[in-house]
Structure formats: C-alpha cells, structure tokens
Amino acid sequence: MTVKRICLASDVPTNEMREFTTDGGDKLLVANSGGEYFAVQAICPHQDVPLCDGFYDGCVLTCHQHLWQWDIKTGEPVGGIAEAPLERFAVFVEGGEVFVGTRGALNVGELFSGLSESTLSKLQGLAKAEEHPAGGALYQAGDPADDFFVLDSGRIEFQIGRDERTSPAGFMLRKGEVFGWAALLDAHPTRIASARVLEPSRVLRINGKQALAVLEADPASGYLAMRRLAGLIARFLAAPGAR
Amino acid sequence: MRIQVRARNRAYDFEAPEGEKLLFAGLREGVDLPYECATGTCGTCKARLVEGELKDLWPEAPGKKHLKAGEGEFLMCQCAAAGNVTAEVSKYVYAMDPGVCMPQAVGGKIAAVRHLPGDVAAVDVDLDSPIDFDAGQYMALETPGVAGMRGYSMVNFARGTKRLEFVIKKKPGGGFSEWLFAGERAGSALALFGPLGKATFYPNLAKNLLCIAGGSGIAGMMAIVDRACQESYFNQYKGHVFFGVRTAKDAFYLDELAGFQARFAQNLAVTIALSDEDVPASLASRYPGLRFDRGFVHEVAKKTMAGIYGNIRAYLAGPPPAVDASIRFLLLEAKLSAENIRYDKFS
Numbered sequence: 001m002t003v004k005r006i007c008l009a010s011d012v013p014t015n016e017m018r019e020f021t022t023d024g025g026d027k028l029l030v031a032n033s034g035g036e037y038f039a040v041q042a043i044c045p046h047q048d049v050p051l052c053d054g055f056y057d058g059c060v061l062t063c064h065q066h067l068w069q070w071d072i073k074t075g076e077p078v079g080g081i082a083e084a085p086l087e088r089f090a091v092f093v094e095g096g097e098v099f100v101g102t103r104g105a106l107n108v109g110e111l112f113s114g115l116s117e118s119t120l121s122k123l124q125g126l127a128k129a130e131e132h133p134a135g136g137a138l139y140q141a142g143d144p145a146d147d148f149f150v151l152d153s154g155r156i157e158f159q160i161g162r163d164e165r166t167s168p169a170g171f172m173l174r175k176g177e178v179f180g181w182a183a184l185l186d187a188h189p190t191r192i193a194s195a196r197v198l199e200p201s202r203v204l205r206i207n208g209k210q211a212l213a214v215l216e217a218d219p220a221s222g223y224l225a226m227r228r229l230a231g232l233i234a235r236f237l238a239a240p241g242a243r
Numbered sequence: 244m245r246i247q248v249r250a251r252n253r254a255y256d257f258e259a260p261e262g263e264k265l266l267f268a269g270l271r272e273g274v275d276l277p278y279e280c281a282t283g284t285c286g287t288c289k290a291r292l293v294e295g296e297l298k299d300l301w302p303e304a305p306g307k308k309h310l311k312a313g314e315g316e317f318l319m320c321q322c323a324a325a326g327n328v329t330a331e332v333s334k335y336v337y338a339m340d341p342g343v344c345m346p347q348a349v350g351g352k353i354a355a356v357r358h359l360p361g362d363v364a365a366v367d368v369d370l371d372s373p374i375d376f377d378a379g380q381y382m383a384l385e386t387p388g389v390a391g392m393r394g395y396s397m398v399n400f401a402r403g404t405k406r407l408e409f410v411i412k413k414k415p416g417g418g419f420s421e422w423l424f425a426g427e428r429a430g431s432a433l434a435l436f437g438p439l440g441k442a443t444f445y446p447n448l449a450k451n452l453l454c455i456a457g458g459s460g461i462a463g464m465m466a467i468v469d470r471a472c473q474e475s476y477f478n479q480y481k482g483h484v485f486f487g488v489r490t491a492k493d494a495f496y497l498d499e500l501a502g503f504q505a506r507f508a509q510n511l512a513v514t515i516a517l518s519d520e521d522v523p524a525s526l527a528s529r530y531p532g533l534r535f536d537r538g539f540v541h542e543v544a545k546k547t548m549a550g551i552y553g554n555i556r557a558y559l560a561g562p563p564p565a566v567d568a569s570i571r572f573l574l575l576e577a578k579l580s581a582e583n584i585r586y587d588k589f590s
C-alpha cells in the first residue's frame with residue numbers, strides 16, 4: 001500500500017468534505033464524520049460529476065446530480081438509487097495530518113468490502129493478480145467455471161451465446177466489480193457467457209471452491225458476501241418481456 | 244434502422260424509424276433508458292456512440308455541457324439514427340415493468356386556452372387516440388412553427404383519456420410559451436410523446452405526501468392530489484401541499500385546491516407561499532381552508548414541516564432553484580432518502 005499525505009486534519013471541518021488532488025494527480029474526497037476521517041473517490045461513479053458539489057450531512061453523501069447516495073464510512077450505496085459503491089481509501093491521521101493509502105480491488109469490491117480483516121487477508125492470499133492485453137478472452141461460454149474475477153482496472157465485456165449467435169451481455173469497468181461469479185455457485189460448473197478483454201486490464205483471479213471454504217469458516221463474513229452476491233445476481237436478471 | 248444499446252447488464256435491440264430520437268424509440272419499445280427532462284437540458288440521457296452515424300437534432304442543446312468532448316458522447320433525447328447505430332450507456336438498464344403506462348407518440352390539437360392570473364394559461368389538449376398516464380407524469384410536445392419539444396406535466400388524472408390538461412407559464416423570450424400567448428391557439432396541431440417522468444404517485448405508496456411546487460410546478464401536484472382524493476388516500480395518510488407564487492395576484496387553482504382541502508380537511512393541508520409580498524388579509528379570509536405564508540416556497544415548507552417528516556414521500560416541481568433548495572433541506576435536514584424525493588426540474 002502506498003501512503004500519501006493529503007491535507008491537515010483541520011482543512012476538513014467536522015461533518016464537512018473537501019476534494020484534494022494527490023501529487024500523483026489523482027483526485028479524492030476527504031470527509032470528516034464526527035471527527036473521524038474517510039477518503040473516497042472524488043468523482044461520482046454515475047456520470048463524471050464531482051462529489052464535492054453534492055450534499056453531505058456527516059454520514060450520508062449524496063451526488064447532487066441524480067441523488068445517488070452512499071454511507072461515507074463504508075462506501076456502500078444507501079437510499080435505493082445508487083448502482084455502485086464508492087471506492088474507499090485507507091485513512092491515517094497522525095500529528096494533525098491526514099494520510100491515505102490505496103486499497104486493493106478486493107477491499108473496495110462490491111462483494112467483499114467490510115468483511116473481517118482475517119477473512120479478507122485469506123481471500124487476498126488466494127487471489128492471483130493477472131494482467132491481460134486488449135483483445136484476449138478470459139474465458140468462453142461452456143468453459144468450466146472454477147475461478148471468479150475481481151476487476152482492478154480496465155474493461156471487460158461479456159457475450160452470451162455461441163458462434164454467430166452471440167449478443168452483448170454487459171460490461172465491467174469499475175474497480176472492485178466481480179465477474180465470473182458462477183464459480184461461487186454449486187450448480188454452475190460451466191460459464192454461461194464469454195469474457196473479452198476490451199482494454200488492457202488488471203484482474204484478480206480467485207478459485208471459487210477455495211473462496212467458499214474461507215467464507216464458510218467465517219459465517220458472519222460469509223453471510224455478508226452471499227447476501228451481496230444475491231443482490232449482484234438480481235441486478236443482472238433482466239425483467240420478463242425484455243427483448 | 245437497427246439500434247443496439249449496450250448497458251452494463253445487457254444489450255437491447257430495437258428499431259428506430261428515420262428522424263426518431265433514440266430515447267423515444269427505446270422507450271416506445273419498453274427499454275427503460277435513462278432520462279430526466281427528455282428535452283435536451285439535463286444530460287441524464289447521455290450515451291456513447293460505438294458504431295454508426297447520428298443526426299443531432301439540436302446541436303446547441305444545453306445538456307451537451309455534460310458530455311465529454313471527443314469521446315463520441317451524445318444525448319439520446321436529441322439524436323436520431325442516420326443508419327444502424329450501436330451505442331453504450333454506462334448504467335444498468337432494465338425492461339419496463341409490465342403494467343406501466345407505455346410511452347408513445349400521439350397527435351393532438353389544442354382544444355382550449357384559458358388565461359389564468361400571473362402569466363399562466365390552462366391549456367386543454369385533445370389527443371387523436373387515448374393514452375394512459377400516471378399522476379405526476381408529463382408529455383413532451385411540439386407545434387409545427389416552433390423548433391423542439393417542451394415538457395409539460397398533466398394537471399388532470401384519468402385513465403384511457405383523450406383529454407390532457409396542462410398549465411403553462413409564459414417565459415419572456417421563450418419559444419413555445421410566447422407562441423402560445425401570442426394569439427388564438429385553439430385548434431392548433433401538436434405532436435406529443437409520453438407519458439414521461441418518474442415523479443409518479445400510486446395509491447399503494449402508504450406514505451404521507453409532501454408536495455412542493457414553484458409556479459407552474461403545481462401542475463403535476465394537482466394530478467397527484469387529484470388521484471389521491473379520488474382514492475380517498477387522505478383518509479389514511481397526510482398530505483402537505485406547498486405552492487409558491489410571487490404575489491397574491493399570481494396565484495391560481497386556489498378554488499380547486501380549497502375544494503380538495505375541504506374534502507379531507509383533517510389530513511390535507513395546503514399552504515400558499517408568497518415570495519414578494521405580505522399575505523393580504525382579503526385573500527386569507529376568502530380561503531379559510533388554505534394557509535398562507537410569506538417567503539420562498541422551500542423556506543415556508545421547511546419551516547412548516549420541521550419535526551413532522553415521519554414516513555414522507557416528497558414530490559418537487561418548478562424552476563430549478565426552488566427544486567434544488569428543496570432537495571437540499573429534504574436531504575440534510577429532513578433526512579429523507581433519495582428514493583423518497585421525486586422531482587421535475589423545469590429547466
């Protein structure tokens with residue numbers, strides 16, 4: 001984890017937020033929640049709108065544009081509209097100064113953020129980081145579904161069907177998004193879609209069975225992850241009548 | 244022309260005839276593409292062109308300020324396909340639920356224009372064929388002589404109806420509203436598309452209603468309160484309606500609002516906020532069932548509602564500054580969650 005100094009603690013008054021640019025040129029938002037500091041991505045995951053222009057009451061951050069909302073402490077969507085969590089950064093306050101460190105894709109991810117530290121580090125141990133050039137395929141429909149993936153950066157697209165009869169089935173582009181989750185289901189030994197790498201991408205590859213064993217050993221974390229998985233699957237089920 | 248819209252969760256294929264806006268073509272086919280204003284101002288319908296060619300029907304659309312230059316981004320509500328088109332929307336897109344009122348293109352004509360106080364006109368429109376809509380929805384409409392569509396909220400609530408009622412405020416220098424006020428318009432042809440908008444009210448909501456309207460923003464609120472009254476909703480739930488105008492002379496629909504209020508006097512409160520003058524005693528005595536207060540409508544609402552935000556769904560409509568100010572206090576002070584704040588900004 002690289003740690004960077006961002007600002008003075010006093011730069012961000014209680015229950016307010018400020019945008020900062022790191023010396024690497026990345027923007028992030030530092031929020032003060034009752035004296036505790038949190039750092040999240042500066043730009044709305046919906047439409048490139050600066051979140052510092054939004055509303056913040058000390059707990060909930062709302063983008064002013066279409067009112068997506070998040071819990072500042074967890075980055076999780078609240079309020080029923082937001083479709084994606086916020087990327088969070090680790091925050092350290094020392095000697096009146098605020099430092100942040102970047103988190104791995106696993107911790108910001110929609111499946112595993114908020115799990116117990118020990119379970120997260122076991123999952124981290126299972127994860128193999130891979131870089132894929134544009135144009136390749138991660139898997140094809142019909143392949144055995146042993147591993148699932150967490151996107152770190154880049155862009156992955158999906159196709160369902162085979163040969164001539166394929167149709168696009170969505171895309172992943174946010175850090176922490178999980179795909180290939182059939183590997184986490186008992187009854188799905190094969191891929192239902194193929195995954196193509198559209199831009200140079202970094203992914204974490206994790207074996208599904210091993211991850212399930214880790215989650216089983218920590219039922220509280222396991223329950224949270226499975227609840228999230230259920231929500232994720234629901235998002236990809238198209239309503240009836242869809243063409 | 245074949246259109247493919249790739250969303251984050253799946254792709255949708257539909258046909259769009261030449262000249263039809265991609266947003267409308269998709270909505271007609273039951274694809275719930277993202278939009279808010281449907282008329283080129285808000286940027287919510289932004290998409291990225293993957294393949295094909297577009298015809299931009301309004302190159303100066305203010306909503307384009309939300310587009311990133313050089314990345315092929317465009318507004319689906321202002322662009323039509325010039326050939327087969329593949330586009331991408333960086334959002335989850337679902338098929339519309341069965342049972343929602345399906346948007347469609349429909350012709351019509353202005354049946355009557357009645358001038359109301361405060362540079363406002365009540366406009367009745369007869370459609371060529373009946374449509375269904377929900378309380379709180381709007382239509383995009385245009386007339387041959389004026390370029391582009393405008394959004395107007397229905398004042399009435401009815402199912403399978405050919406009669407739509409609108410209330411339209413004159414905007415100095417405005418294309419459509421100036422046209423409307425400039426002559427006798429009964430009989431004029433209109434092209435409409437709708438119903439549109441998600442600031443809808445259904446009686447199974449089971450929440451107290453808070454309506455905050457600036458000026459002609461009262462239009463959609465009339466439909467919501469009308470529907471709620473038709474279903475005796477206020478026997479069980481409270482309704483708080485705030486209607487802001489400049490002066491007593493600019494107020495309209497007071498008889499209608501007083502009528503609703505009298506039917507559910509226990510639970511329905513209607514407050515008229517005057518921003519530019521103190522409340523004349525004569526007004527208050529003419530409408531004993533209505534409340535009057537001085538101030539901007541969001542300020543009056545905030546003051547009146549303090550401490551009674553339990554189980555509330557808010558509907559907001561009117562000029563963007565009034566809507567934005569209301570959103571701000573509903574989030575920060577009333578702590579309503581985003582799903583309970585429904586709004587139409589008349590930008």
Ligand SMILES: Cc1cc2nc3c(=O)[nH]c(=O)nc-3n(C[C@H](O)[C@H](O)[C@H](O)COP(=O)(O)OP(=O)(O)OC[C@H]3O[C@@H](n4cnc5c(N)ncnc54)[C@H](O)[C@@H]3O)c2cc1C
Pocket residue numbers: 279280281282283284300301381390391392393394395396397409410411412413414416417418419420421440459460462463587588589590
């Ligand atoms: C969801 C919604 C509901 C609304 N409901 C009501 C209502 O019930 N009552 C009411 O009085 N007002 C309502 N409005 C505002 C209304 O749509 C008009 O903006 C307003 O009447 C001013 O119109 P105008 O033609 O006089 O002004 P203009 O400034 O000429 O135009 C206003 C709007 O028309 C569109 N437009 C203008 N020129 C073009 C062009 N060349 N091509 C394409 N589009 C163009 C743009 O959207 C522009 O913002 C609503 C707006 C929205 C978004």
Ligand code: FES
Pocket residue numbers: 044045046047048049063064065066067068
């Ligand atoms: S841009 Fe932030 S909610 Fe739409």
Ligand code: FES
Pocket residue numbers: 277278279280281282283284285286287288289306318319320321
């Ligand atoms: S919906 Fe197209 S700009 Fe508002």
